[in-house]
Amino acid sequence: MTAAPTTAPAALRIEGLRKSFGPTEIIRGVDLSIEAGERHAIIGPNGAGKSTLFNLVTGRYAPSAGSVFLNGQEISGLPPFRINRMGLSRSFQITNIFPRMTVFENVRCSLLWARGYRYSFWHMVGRSRELTEATEEILAQINLTARRDLPAGVLSYAEQRALEIGITMAGGASVIMLDEPTAGMSHSETDHIVELIRRVTEGRTLVMVEHDMGVVFGLADRISVLVYGEIIATGSPEEVRANPKVQEAYLGTTLEAG
């Protein structure tokens, strides 16, 4: 599956990506190809550069070298809003929502560009039934319909995480990148979120950074292991688990699924 050339370009292809902060090189030449429709997890010990890799791909940082291609088009060096418009959306490790706006507004704002409203000041957002219905549908999917008129800043942590995922997937991006979606959640909350992620990424490409191995092995089709800014292994969960280099990096303990 990995090496087979496909007619359609990979959903996300990373080539020779490097990033230095001052003298320190955090990402040291990453190559990765993720097929459309794949659920791909990136794991690795703390400080391996997982979040940095995410920030490079999504345009938060500019790479020092290398390229990123989204559906065959180069996106490296573009500002985040351009990358988003080309069909890539992400969530953040630290909850990143619009705290003073209502939950409903949070979701609706994330729909606007994708629905073609752009910088319009001649449409009334409240007048569009289609927009309202799409927003309601997403609210229902993330189970926040009952919270729709509350300011997002007063939601519980788990609710804010769900909203974050709602904002991320609202625009209909074909590639969804989630940065530690279950961080800081209780066991039952994690189960909810995993179910939610599975549901909303149906038919899309998912790339996620995750520490919870239960979540990783439950969700991912393929896994890449990032250690010290390099990918040391990529493959199916079974292949990765059996890989001796990975076991060495993880000291053989944490990779037990469950």
Added chain:
Amino acid sequence: MELVLVNLIDGLVTGLLLFMLSAGLTLIFSMMGVLNFAHASFYMLGAYFAYQISVYMGFWMGLLIAPPLVGVLGALVERYGLRKVHQYGHVPELIFTFGLALLIEEVVQFVWGRDTMPYDIPEILRFTAFSISGYAIPAYKIFMIFTSVAIFVVLLWVLTRTRVGMIIQAALSHPQTVEALGHNVPLVFMGVFGVGTALAGVAGVIAGPVLSTFPGMAVVLGSIVFVTIVIGGLGSLWGALVASLLIGWLTTFAKAYNIRAADILTSLGLTPPANVEESIWRDIWTVTSPQIADILPYILMVLILVFRPHGLFGKRDA
């Protein structure tokens, strides 16, 4: 050539005075992310306090007592005002200090009235230090230069040689890390705010006698100080120094040399309109450099922002 030297000295005095304000402002901004809009108001308070003290105890006691007094007031403002507003974010903080500037001006008017105070140069400094081909350089100017340089040497020593200085230095480049230092940070904030406002107070004490002590003196200098730190780059002490001196010399030289716009425009190959007095461009043609000296810093700021958005030495955003 001699005139150049005279202007260099004059510009240095203005520049150092500006730096005394912009240094404190930069320190406070770097540490706390707060741009103290009322900074020039503390400068004004320095002048008024010093005047009031000088009435009873003479100029030198004023120089000694007024700055710490202003500093304590500044620390109190930080402790009981700013810290309360801090939770709402940086924009309300800025609005708070803006309101404080209004309030201080009104209080000063209430206590001392609207007139200029008879705050004067001390007797002992009322002589000519030396002359440069007929241009007298008053001793007070030399005194101002030495005072401000002495203060900067002390400041530099504190910043580079003491433990508190190390913390502040660290905050200049890595504010988050210092924030993570824990419980002593509020105290450091209060201290830095106190020291910053005290510096402004010193500037007020020594500038009051020459720039005159009146309720509008904060407004006159206030916006120039902000422009200075924007030009220098928010959060950069060296930037503040360079920008202060640059503005000091720029305005001094523009005032001293009567450069006419007409000369520049004709040298660029433009011909003046037939009847300059009637033309709608008459102001462009008749303007002279002393007229625009005071707005040169603002023009410089706009140019810097267009071509170098982070300022001369700035690295990080607000």
Added chain:
Amino acid sequence: MSEIARIPGRNAGLTPGMVLPWALAALFLAVMPLIFASNSAITIMNQMAITIIFALAYNMLLGQGGMLSFGHAIFMGMGGFMSVHIMNWVERYELPLPLPLLPVFGGLSGLALAIVVGSFSTRKAGTVFAMISLGVGELVAASSVIIVAFFGGEEGVSGDRTYGLPFFGIEFLRQIEVYYLTAAWLLISALLMYLWSRTPLGRMANAVRDNPERAEFVGYSARWVRFHSFCASGFFAGIAGGLFAINYEIVTEENLNLAQSGAILLITFLGGAGFFFGPIIGAVLFTLLQTVLSLHTDIWQLYLGALFVMTVMYFPGGLAGVLMMHVVPARLGRLHMLVMPYLRTLLPAAIGIAGLAGVLEIIFHRRNMATGDEEMTLFWITFDSTSPWPLAIALGVAAIGIWIARRTAPALREAWEAANRIDLPPSSEGRP
């Protein structure tokens, strides 16, 4: 799905709830000059209307866009200067421009200036934006004294609004005619600004205010969104300037200097930047304070400054925020629980503050009176300001009032919490 089925009726079409406030406002504006018919009252109302437009325009930046400007008066001033010039040109060259359309050109000049300034100032919000606005504001204000051909130097530029042909028989000679013109523009501008806040761009202005980075990751350039808000705000500020020119027929440097910019920040913040109607309250209140309070005391700006600082510290939502805090108790039907605690705290507090003001007034009078003019009148009482008794009494009143208010404050807080307590949290259902 039942949720979704409920929604269309809620969002589509014009509902009475949307039209009614505006119809009432129009009626209110139409009736006001019949109640307050004196020329001075109408002048104050015109002043209010202009200030409201300016404050609403300012709040497009501060409240909706999260941009704090210290130099916004330049856009209103530019609108004013251009309008006076156009007035004069129309008169000189007999151009067919009816007076009621003049504010459009004021708006366009504000817009033009905003496009230029916004092109470099909207790159960042927060402190950087604030500083740039201050610098540019100072630059324009200072240039206005130098570029005499356009700004008229110290004495400004004046015009004559009764130029040209009557508009449907109205020549705008009378104050009341100008009032209706101003009121009409107030209604139009306020409605347009309100509608703006409901457009995709208006919504995204809020989003960028809350979290510019997140906005970029849902496809919007934060800078471009800010730029649009900035331009729209400049346009409406320019309209206010045009109306100012029509009302006073003279525009000077004072209309665009930093004091004016500071005043509009103060007005907007006092009224409450978080709600659309906040700046309206602020503008009405400020104009009243300015005209009424300044008649009675010389130190009204001291009170205003203190009020402003207190508002920033304790009520960052402004007056509108305080009003809206009562929505929850009102919905719960518990407002009555607050009446007595309010009286017990706020009445002594008001008396205490009045005592404090008395102290300040007496001291001020003592220091600034002409010799032999010891007599002063305060709160309808006339006394000798140099005698120690009035000062002592005022101090006593202040101390007692504030002491009682502090004693009763905990009870008020308790009552407040009781009135806001939601007994059954509706949060148990619908957790993700």
